[in-house]
Amino acid sequence: MPHVFVGDEAFPLRLNLMRPFPGQNLPREHEVHNYRLSRARRMVECAFGILASQWRVYKSVLGVSPKVADGVVKATCILHNFLRQSADEADQPGATIPTTEPQLRNIRRVGSNNATTEAQAVREKFASYFSSPAGQVAWQHNTI
Secondary structure, X not given: OOOOEEOOOOOOOEOOEEOOXXXXXXXXHHHHHHHHHHHHHHHHXXXXXXXXXXXXXXXXXXXXXXXXXXXXXXXXXXXXXXXXXXXXXXXXXXXXXXXXXXXXXXXXXXXXXXXXXHHHHHHHHHHHXXXXXXXXXXXXXXXX
């Protein structure tokens, strides 16, 4: 399976960017795929929210090169883990800082959604994998 980014309907389907299958009344395999993609996106959003609540650098556009941005992300993840490991026991239950502002801003549609045949094949491959014995998780059918 290739490494891919996960996106929602605002993003075009690409070889390295997966988005949900569109429509309703989808085949079960496509519903499972959409659920698993949505779950992955929620995990990323939650992780970003935790970082953004601790580090102001994530409150606006970084405006740096990809190499510097990579270093910023790595540094804040390392610092986050260090602070969690060295925190007093009294600090453990409230590890996140509550906030009322959204951590990720909504974006408008990016480009066209004319996916290549190859990108559609990759999405189908993920859909098959998520429904296969090797790729499924025990609870996925209970939540759809």
